[in-house]
Amino acid sequence: MESGVLTGESTTGEAVIEACKLGDREAFRRLFEKYKDRVYSIALYFFGGDEATAADVTQQVFLKLFTRISQFHGEAEFTTWLYRLTTNTCVDEQRKRKRVQQFGEGIEVREPRERRTQEDRLARAEVAHAVERAVAALRPKLRVVMLLKYFEEMSYEEIAGVLNLSKGTVASRLNRGHKILARRLGHLRGELVRAEQES
Amino acid sequence: MFTRHFKKHLTAYAHGELSPTEAGRVAGHLRHCAACRAEFEEIKLGIRLVECLPSVSAPADLWDGIEAALVREANRAQHPVSQNQLDAHTHQPTNPLRRAARILFPEDGSLFPSRRRAFAAAFAAVCLALVAGSVWFYMRSSRPTWEVARVEGAPRIASGRIGERGRLAVGEWLETDAASRAEISVANIGEVEVEPNTRVRLVETRLTEHRLELARGTLHARIWAPPRLFFVNTPSAVAADLGCAYTLEVDDAGRGLLHVTSGYVALETDARESIVPAGAACLTKPGTGPGTPFFEDAPEGFVESLAKLDFEGDRASLDAVLAGARPRDTLTLWHLLSRVGADERARVYERLAALSPPPEGVTREGVVRLDRAMLDAWKDNLEGNWLGGSTPAVRRVWRKLWQ
Numbered sequence: 001m002e003s004g005v006l007t008g009e010s011t012t013g014e015a016v017i018e019a020c021k022l023g024d025r026e027a028f029r030r031l032f033e034k035y036k037d038r039v040y041s042i043a044l045y046f047f048g049g050d051e052a053t054a055a056d057v058t059q060q061v062f063l064k065l066f067t068r069i070s071q072f073h074g075e076a077e078f079t080t081w082l083y084r085l086t087t088n089t090c091v092d093e094q095r096k097r098k099r100v101q102q103f104g105e106g107i108e109v110r111e112p113r114e115r116r117t118q119e120d121r122l123a124r125a126e127v128a129h130a131v132e133r134a135v136a137a138l139r140p141k142l143r144v145v146m147l148l149k150y151f152e153e154m155s156y157e158e159i160a161g162v163l164n165l166s167k168g169t170v171a172s173r174l175n176r177g178h179k180i181l182a183r184r185l186g187h188l189r190g191e192l193v194r195a196e197q198e199s
Numbered sequence: 200m201f202t203r204h205f206k207k208h209l210t211a212y213a214h215g216e217l218s219p220t221e222a223g224r225v226a227g228h229l230r231h232c233a234a235c236r237a238e239f240e241e242i243k244l245g246i247r248l249v250e251c252l253p254s255v256s257a258p259a260d261l262w263d264g265i266e267a268a269l270v271r272e273a274n275r276a277q278h279p280v281s282q283n284q285l286d287a288h289t290h291q292p293t294n295p296l297r298r299a300a301r302i303l304f305p306e307d308g309s310l311f312p313s314r315r316r317a318f319a320a321a322f323a324a325v326c327l328a329l330v331a332g333s334v335w336f337y338m339r340s341s342r343p344t345w346e347v348a349r350v351e352g353a354p355r356i357a358s359g360r361i362g363e364r365g366r367l368a369v370g371e372w373l374e375t376d377a378a379s380r381a382e383i384s385v386a387n388i389g390e391v392e393v394e395p396n397t398r399v400r401l402v403e404t405r406l407t408e409h410r411l412e413l414a415r416g417t418l419h420a421r422i423w424a425p426p427r428l429f430f431v432n433t434p435s436a437v438a439a440d441l442g443c444a445y446t447l448e449v450d451d452a453g454r455g456l457l458h459v460t461s462g463y464v465a466l467e468t469d470a471r472e473s474i475v476p477a478g479a480a481c482l483t484k485p486g487t488g489p490g491t492p493f494f495e496d497a498p499e500g501f502v503e504s505l506a507k508l509d510f511e512g513d514r515a516s517l518d519a520v521l522a523g524a525r526p527r528d529t530l531t532l533w534h535l536l537s538r539v540g541a542d543e544r545a546r547v548y549e550r551l552a553a554l555s556p557p558p559e560g561v562t563r564e565g566v567v568r569l570d571r572a573m574l575d576a577w578k579d580n581l582e583g584n585w586l587g588g589s590t591p592a593v594r595r596v597w598r599k600l601w602q
Contacts (some may be wrong), residue, residue: 040257051258058257058266066269086219128251135249149214150249156216167216175210178245179238185248192247 017078020069031061039086042147044163048088048136049129061089083152083162087144094140127191134184141164142177145170204228204235209242212425213407226426230463230474231575241425243407250406260269266285343404344368345383352379354393372400375416385409388424389440393417402432413455417448426463436483439465443477455483458495466492471538476585479530491534494527494585505531509538517543521550529555529581537569544569554579 014175039061044054064085107189135143148159156170163170205225211217212225222250229236236275340452344366353360359373366381367373375381375397383391383399386409393399397416402408411418412432426441434453438445443462457466458480464489466473466481467488475481481492490509493502517539524532532551548566550556551557557566557573558580565573 007267029262032265036257036261037254040261041255045252046257052329055258055261055264058261059268061451062265063268073344113265127248128253131248131284133253146249156211156214164202171211171216172207174214175207175242176211178242181248182241186241186244188248189244192244192251 001022011042014074017069017072017074020066028066031065035082036062038152039082040048041151042086043090045132045135045141045147045151046140047094053097057093058087060093064089075188077158079152080158080161083148083154087148088164090139090144124135127185127188130185130188131181134181137184138177138180142173145173146177150173204232206235206238209235210246213239213242213246213428215425222425222444225445227293229426230441231579233571233575247405248408308436334439345385345401345404346380347373348384350380350382350392350400352376352395354379354381356489369401369402369404372414376397379393383411385420385422386430388429389420390420391421394419413447413449415449415451417446419446420444435487436466436468436489441465441474445475453485457481457483457489470589476530479585482506482509491531491538493531497525497528497531498523501528514543517546521546524554526554527584530585533574533578533581536566536574541567542590551577555584 004035016027016030020031036058040054040058043057043061044051047053047057062081065082068085071073072078135146138146145159148154148162152158153161156167159165159170160167165173203511205228207222208225212222215222217225229239237496242253312421343377347354347356347361347365347367349361349363349365352375354365355361355374355403356365356367358374361381366485373381373383373393375393375395377395383393385391386404388409391399391411394417398414399416399418400412400414401410402412407428408430409424409428410430410432414434418431420429420431420440421444422440422442424440424442427439429440431438431447433447433449433455434512435455438457441463443459443464445457445459445462445464447455447457457464459475459477461477463477464475466483468488471488473481473492475492478496479492479494482490485522487510487575491505493505501520501523504516504523507513508516508520515537520531520535529551532547532554535547536551539547544567547564548563552563561573561577561580566577
C-alpha cells in the first residue's frame with residue numbers, strides 16, 4: 001500500500017493512524033522515526049543506562065504498537081497510548097529481570113555505559129552519570145513519572161492520563177522523586193554548578 | 200497557632216502546575232517560612248539534577264531489528280497455517296504479530312526491496328559524514344536564547360546591531376546607547392524593558408532559574424512566574440523576583456536603586472536580604488550590599504537619614520529615622536532590627552512596638568536576641584500595613600546623595 005495519506009499531514013493525525021491500521025508501511029516507518037528517540041530515552045534511563053535493554057524494550061514497544069494499532073480507537077491521545085505502552089513494557093521487562101535474577105542470572109544493575117569515556121572528564125557527564133544511576137535506583141512508580149515529565153515534557157494531567165493516576169498522585173510522586181534525588185546527590189551541588197557553567 | 204505548610208505542593212509550584220490562587224498561597228507562604236523555603240531549594244536541586252540527563256538518540260539499527268521480527272512473521276504468514284491458528288470468523292491468524300506481518304508484507308515480506316535498502320545504506324553513510332560537520336553548528340545553535348525586540352534606535356547584541364528582532368544567547372550582552380531601547384521576552388515568564396545606556400547579559404535560562412546581569416543602566420521587569428525563578432545580578436546585590444513588577448537602576452559605580460511597582464522583590468547578598476514590597480524602594484552599594492527598604496512616600500529627611508545610617512555608618516542618623524517613622528515605615532524598622540547593635544535594637548523595638556504592637560507570643564527579649572520565629576511572626580502581622588500608594592521622594596534622595 002502506498003502512503004499518499006501522509007503527504008502534508010502530521011505524523012499522528014487520524015489519517016496516519018488509519019493508514020497504519022491498513023498496513024501502510026511508510027506510515028509505520030514515520031511513526032517509528034518520530035517517536036523512537038523518546039521511547040528509547042525513557043527505556044534507557046528506566047534501566048539505568050543499559051543500552052542493550054533499552055534497545056530491546058524499544059523494539060518491543062514498536063512491535064506491540066504495530067500489532068495493536070487496530071485497538072487504538074482515538075479515545076485518548078495517541079501519545080498517551082504510546083507512552084502507556086512504553087511504561088508498561090518497561091515495568092514488565094523489569095519484572096521479568098527480577099524473576100531471572102532470583103535464579104542467579106540477573107543483570108538488574110549493569111555497569112553504566114562505556115561510550116562516554118572521553119566525555120566523562122567533563123563535569124556535566126559526571127553529574128549526569130550519577131543522576132542516571134540515582135534515577136535508576138528510584139522505585140519504578142517514581143521513576144516513570146520523572147521520565148515522562150522530563151523526557152516527554154508532559155503536563156501532570158497528561159502523565160495522569162498515561163498512568164491512570166490522579167494529578168495529585170503525580171504531583172506527590174514527583175515531589176518525592178525530586179527530594180530523594182536531592183538528598184542522594186546533594187554532595188554534587190558544586191559539580192552541578194560547574195557543569196551548568198560549562199554547558 | 201498552627202501554620203499550614205505547602206511541602207507537598209512545591210514541585211507542582213516549581214513546574215507551574217498550580218492554579219494562580221494556589222500558587223499565590225504558596226508564594227506568600229514561602230516568603231516567611233524558612234522550612235518550606237529550604238524544602239523548595241531541595242526540590243529545585245532535584246529538578247536541576249534531572250535536567251542534567253541528556254536526551255539520547257536511539258541506535259540507527261533499531262528499525263532493522265523490528266523489520267527482521269516482522270519479516271520472520273511475514274514469512275511464516277506466507278506459509279499455510281493450521282486451522283487452529285486462524286480466527287474462526289475473520290480467517291486471519293490469531294497471533295497479532297503474525298496478523299500485522301501479513302498486512303504489512305502481503306507479497307514480499309520486506310519493507311524495503313533490496314535496491315531501496317542499498318540506497319538507504321548509501322544515504323545513511325552520507326548523513327553520517329554530514330553529522331560531524333554539523334556538530335559545531337549544533338553546539339552553537341542549541342544554546343538557549345531569548346527574543347529581543349527593538350523598541351527604538353539600534354540596540355546591539357554581542358556587539359552586532361539587531362534589526363527589528365534578535366536573539367540573546369546565554370553569555371551574550373545586550374547594549375543600548377543613548378538613543379536606543381529594547382524589550383526582552385524572558386522565556387515564557389515575563390518581559391524586561393531595557394532603557395537607553397544599559398548593558399545587560401543573559402547569564403542563565405532553564406526551568407528552575409532565569410538570570411540576567413545588569414552591569415549598568417535601567418530595566419523594567421514584569422514577571423508572572425512563581426517567585427524565585429527570575430533573578431537579576433547587579434554589582435552589589437541580586438534582585439530575586441517574588442512575583443512582581445519592578446524597576447532596577449545601576450550607575451557607573453555599581454550602585455543600585457530598586458523600585459517595586461507590584462508584588463515583592465528580595466534584594467539580597469549572601470549576608471543580607473531586604474524584602475521590598477510594592478510602593479517601596481531599596482538602595483544598594485558595592486561593599487555594603489542592600490540597604491534598608493523604605494516606602495517611596497516617606498519624607499525626604501527620613502530617607503536621607505536612612506541612607507546615611509546604611510551606607511555611611513552614621514549611627515546618629517538612627518535618631519532621625521526613629522523619630523520620622525510613620526505607621527507604614529514599620530517596613531524599615533522591622534528590617535533595622537537585625538541590622539543594628541543590641542542596644543540600638545532595643546530602641547528600634549520600642550519605636551516599632553509603639554507604631555504597631557507585637558502579636559501575642561512576640562516578646563521584647565526574644566526580638567532583641569533576634570529570635571527568628573518571633574521576627575517572622577511580627578513581620579506577618581505587619582505586612583498588612585505595608586500595602587498602599589506612594590510618591591517618589593526616593594528619586595530626589597538618590598540623585599542628591601549619589602549623582
